[in-house]
Amino acid sequence: MGFTAEDVYKEAPKLYDNGFDIMFVRLIKEISIGIHTLNLSYRKDLREIFRELSIVTQKYFDFCTEYLIERGIIQKSPFVNLIKSVEFVKDASYLGVLN
16 A cells, blocks of 8 residues: 555654764765775776775765855864963952952
């Protein structure tokens, strides 16, 4: 009989947040980068196949990463501003009112 309209609940909440699928593809591409790198061969045709696979894999890894960063799903690496001057404590007033 297959699926009918009674089998589908259109008001059901989403199973996954937006970006889950792209995060999953990015993870698979990250694993693929390592696997393609390990495939070394003396045969020229196999080396060329894995070289092309590495290029395609890196391309899609970069695409997924940029997509996720642009939408704020993942964060760029932390950045710390270096201080330009030093100030020393002269009294306890920085603790607030001590009365």
